[in-house]
Amino acid sequence: MEQIQHPEQREPATAATGPAEGHRASPNGKEKATPSRRLVIPTPSLVVLIGPAGSGKSTFARTHFRPTEVLSSDFFRALLTDSEADQSASREAFALLHQVADARLRRGKLTVIDATNTTAESRAPLLALAQAHHLPAVAIIFDLPLRTCLAWDAARPERHVGAEVITRQHQQLQRNRGQILREPFALREWIRSPEELMRCIVIRRPLDCDRRNLHGPFDIIGDVHGCLPELLTLLDRLGYRVEQTTARDGQPRFRVRHPHGRKLVFVGDLTDRGPDSPNVLRLVMDAVEERRALMVMGNHDRKLQRYLTGQDVLIAHGFEITVAQLATEPPAFRERVRRFLAKLPNHLVLDGGRLVVAHAGLPEEYHGRSSPVVRRIALFGVTTGERDAQGLPIRVNWALDYRGRAIVVYGHTPVLTPVWVNQTIDIDTGCVFGNALTALRYPELELVSVPAQRAYATPPRPLLQPEDLLKPILLPSADEELSDEDAANLNEQERPAIPATAVHQQRAESPE
Numbered sequence: 412m413e414q415i416q417h418p419e420q421r422e423p424a425t426a427a428t429g430p431a432e433g434h435r436a437s438p439n440g441k442e443k444a445t446p447s448r449r450l451v452i453p454t455p456s457l458v459v460l461i462g463p464a465g466s467g468k469s470t471f472a473r474t475h476f477r478p479t480e481v482l483s484s485d486f487f488r489a490l491l492t493d494s495e496a497d498q499s500a501s502r503e504a505f506a507l508l509h510q511v512a513d514a515r516l517r518r519g520k521l522t523v524i525d526a527t528n529t530t531a532e533s534r535a536p537l538l539a540l541a542q543a544h545h546l547p548a549v550a551i552i553f554d555l556p557l558r559t560c561l562a563w564d565a566a567r568p569e570r571h572v573g574a575e576v577i578t579r580q581h582q583q584l585q586r587n588r589g590q591i592l593r594e595p596f597a598l599r600e601w602i603r604s605p606e607e608l609m610r611c612i613v614i615r616r617p618l619d620c621d622r623r624n625l626h627g628p629f630d631i632i633g634d635v636h637g638c639l640p641e642l643l644t645l646l647d648r649l650g651y652r653v654e655q656t657t658a659r660d661g662q663p664r665f666r667v668r669h670p671h672g673r674k675l676v677f678v679g680d681l682t683d684r685g686p687d688s689p690n691v692l693r694l695v696m697d698a699v700e701e702r703r704a705l706m707v708m709g710n711h712d713r714k715l716q717r718y719l720t721g722q723d724v725l726i727a728h729g730f731e732i733t734v735a736q737l738a739t740e741p742p743a744f745r746e747r748v749r750r751f752l753a754k755l756p757n758h759l760v761l762d763g764g765r766l767v768v769a770h771a772g773l774p775e776e777y778h779g780r781s782s783p784v785v786r787r788i789a790l791f792g793v794t795t796g797e798r799d800a801q802g803l804p805i806r807v808n809w810a811l812d813y814r815g816r817a818i819v820v821y822g823h824t825p826v827l828t829p830v831w832v833n834q835t836i837d838i839d840t841g842c843v844f845g846n847a848l849t850a851l852r853y854p855e856l857e858l859v860s861v862p863a864q865r866a867y868a869t870p871p872r873p874l875l876q877p878e879d880l881l882k883p884i885l886l887p888s889a890d891e892e893l894s895d896e897d898a899a900n901l902n903e904q905e906r907p908a909i910p911a912t913a914v915h916q917q918r919a920e921s922p923e
Contacts, residue, residue: 446610447610447611447612448602448607448610448611448612449612449614450551450600450611450612450613450614451598451614451616452521452549452598452613452614452615452616453547453549453597453598453616453617453618453781454521454615454616454617454618455516455519455520455521455522455546455618456521456522456541456546456547456548456549456597457512457516457522457524457537457540457541457546457547457548457549458476458521458522458523458524458548458549458551459524459528459534459537459538459548459549459550459551459596460472460523460524460525460526460528460551460553461527461528461529461534461550461551461552461553461584461591462527462528462529462552462553462554462555462560462580462584463527463529463553463557463560463577463580463581463583463584464527464560464564464572464576464577464580465559465560465561465562465563465564465567465572465577466553466555466559466560466563467553467555467563467605467608468525468553469483469485469525471551471553471608471611472523472525475611475612475613476521476523476613480520480521480522480523481523481525482508482511482512482515482522482523482524482525483508483525483526484501484504484505484508484525484526484527485525487500487503487504487505487507487508488500488501488504490504490507491503491504491507495570496570505526508524508526509536509537509540512524512537512540513540513543513544516540516541516543516544516546517544519546519779519780521615524537527580529580529583529584529587530583530587531587531590531594534591534594538594538595538596542595542782544780545776545777545780545781545782545784545785546780546781546782547596547597547598547618547781547782548595548596548597549596549597549598549599549600550591550594550596550598550599550600551600551602552584552591552599552600552601552602553602553608554584554601554602554603555602555603555604555605555608556604557577557578557581559604559605560577560581561574561577561578564577597781618779618780618781619754619756619781620756620757620758620759620760620779620780620781621760621779622705622759622760622761623760623761623762623763623764625674625705625761625762626761626762626763627673627674627761627762627766627853627854628671628672628673628674628852628853628854628855629673629674629675629676629761629762629766629852629853630649630651630669630673630674630675630676630850630851630852630853630859631675631676631677631678631768631820631838631850631851631852631853632645632675632676632677632678632838632848632849632850633678633822633838633839633840633842633848633849633850634678634679634680634709634822634823634825634839634841634842634843635677635680635681635685635691635842635848636680636681636682636683636684636685636688636711636729636842636843636867637681637682637683637684637685637686637687637688637691637732637733637736637843637867638685638686638687638691638842638843638848638863638867639685639686639687639690639691639694640686640687640864641842641847641848641861641862641863641864642691642694642848644848644861645848645849645850645859645860645861646667646675648859648861649669649673649850649852649859650669650670650671650673651667651668651669651673651675652666652667652668652669652670653665653666653667653694654666654668660743662693662741662744663690663693664693664697665690665693665694665697665698666697666701667694667697667698667701667703667704668703669703674702674703674704674705675698675703675704675705676704676705676706676707676759676761676768676820677695677704677705677706677707678707678709678768678769678770678820678821678822678823678838678839679706679707679708679709679710679711679712679755679770679790679822679823680709680710680711680712680770680822680823680839681695681706681709681711681712682711682712682715682730682733683711683728683729683730683732683733683843684728684729684732684843684867684868685729685732685842685843685867685868686867687736688732688733688736688737689736689737689740689744692748692751693744696747696748696751699751705759705761705768706755707755707756707757707758707759707768707769707770707789708752708755708756708757708770708789708790709770709771709790709822709823710770710771710790710791710823711729711730712752712755713752713790714730715730715733715748715752716749716752716753718730718734719745719746719748719749719752720749729843729868757769757770757781757785757786757789757790758770758773758777758778758785758789760778760779760817762853762854764778764779764816764817765816765817765818766817766818766820766853767815767817767818767819767820768819768820768821769789769819769821770789770790770821770822770823771788771789771790771791771792771821771822771823771824772789772792772809772810772819772821772823772835772837773785773788773789773819773821774788774793774809774812774813774815775813775814775815775816775817777789778815778817791804791806791823792806792807792809792823792824792885793806793807793809794806794807795807795884805884806824806884806885807883807884807885808880808881808882808883808884808885810832810833810835810837810880811832811833811881811883812833813832813833813834813835814833815834816834817834818834818835818836818853818856819834819835819836820835820836820838820851820853821835821836821837821838821839822837822838822839823837823839824837824839824875824885825839825840825841825844825846825870825874825875826839826840826841826874826875826876826877826879826880827840827841827846827874827875827876827877828840828877829849829851829858830877830880832880832881836851837880838850838851838858840860840874841863841870841874842863843863843866843867843868844863844866844867844868844869844870844874845863845865845866845867846862846863846874847860847861847862847863848860848861848863
């Protein structure tokens with residue numbers, strides 16, 4: 412029988428020492444290096460190791476993660492009974508494991524679960540924890556041959572699990588393949604051989620929203636909605652130099668520079684209703700590509716992304732103007748827009764966590780998190796789960812209760828003039844409706860506005876007055892229809908709702 416070397420007996424690949432490379436024979440008889448297997452892990456996240464005993468999970472965890480990041484079922488059994496093998500303590504051990512995992516995820520810490528997890532029942536509470544804390548769950552599946560697991564178990568210097576138990580766990584994993592694919596893991600990595608296991612190197616990557624390393628200074632710009640003339644005027648007022656040239660493909664190209672290295676941040680909703688959505692898109696995409704700007708996705712941007720990927724969307728609320736404008740653009744430009752929008756984060760955490768930018772604002776508990784719920788709130792705001800007489804979602808004025816450390820800058824709801832409410836500010840001043848385009852200079856916290864050249868569209872409702880921003884319920888604008896995907900997320904489990912009775916009470920106390 413071929414001898415299979417236990418992973419602890421070989422030098423593994425680590426992020427610190429660099430990838431360990433295997434070798435394979437080349438046609439000329441010389442050995443050729445085999446590239447490393449890179450596992451890119453979003454951080455923070457919940458990493459669930461899945462596989463039978465003897466598949467190398469614990470060695471993998473010790474090799475690639477800090478001891479404090481790994482929660483092992485064996486450790487908690489030993490903590491209770493002084494023996495990793497005492498199965499009588501399993502229920503209590505897993506209760507403790509889940510409790511510690513809950514506490515770590517609440518603090519935004521990478522957490523690795525080292526247990527077999529070969530059944531859907533064992534994975535379900537872990538996935539629920541990740542969802543509750545709005546962090547991605549990652550599955551690393553150790554789908555090695557049974558004979559490998561048995562050989563590695565037999566080679567252990569200490570306790571042996573035994574062939575009967577390992578065979579049962581291996582069979583459970585095989586039966587669970589389809590279920591693992593259906594479960595809400597953000598990422599699944601399958602390891603199917605000892606050689607592949609030895610070539611693994613773990614790369615930690617911050618969540619897309621985490622740009623704490625960027626410290627500005629920033630100029631944060633409200634909803635543009637295709638208003639290119641006003642955007643160019645505002646950039647000039649802010650001290651930016653904008654040069655329009657022609658690229659090799661004959662398409663317009665914008666070069667945006669600030670003499671003092673300031674960076675632009677757009678709160679989303681670049682398109683719809685305004686006179687030149689394509690060139691607004693070009694300017695922002697060019698600036699982002701040259702690392703002169705950042706952007707978060709707005710609900711209108713999300714709608715355009717869905718349209719460009721062939722999904723059914725409602726061609727209304729100014730979107731018909733964008734569709735007509737894009738119809739005159741070459742296919743390559745539309746494809747570039749599609750790729751650009753697909754990469755946008757739903758919010759940004761900047762300047763060491765002192766600044767958060769989200770299209771519709773974001774309560775503190777969602778800062779630096781990533782989930783469908785976080786995306787929905789960042790794009791559409793906090794809702795009660797109810798609809799008004801027109802069938803539109805009723806939104807809660809979350810800023811009234813905000814007590815977070817970070818300044819939150821957002822748009823989405825057109826206001827006549829920006830008003831600070833508890834370290835938050837709405838800078839969508841309804842340019843497309845004839846009011847103004849506004850930027851917030853950070854860290855100076857200075858507002859800079861330019862008047863609209865004209866009203867390009869009629870607002871569905873009057874722009875909110877400063878006193879309206881002190882009411883607990885905000886009137887939704889008429890273009891806030893939810894996509895089917897986002898509407899499906901409005902269920903009791905995901906909705907950060909307040910009781911309907913409280914909503915009615917608030918309406919009675921603060922009539923619109």
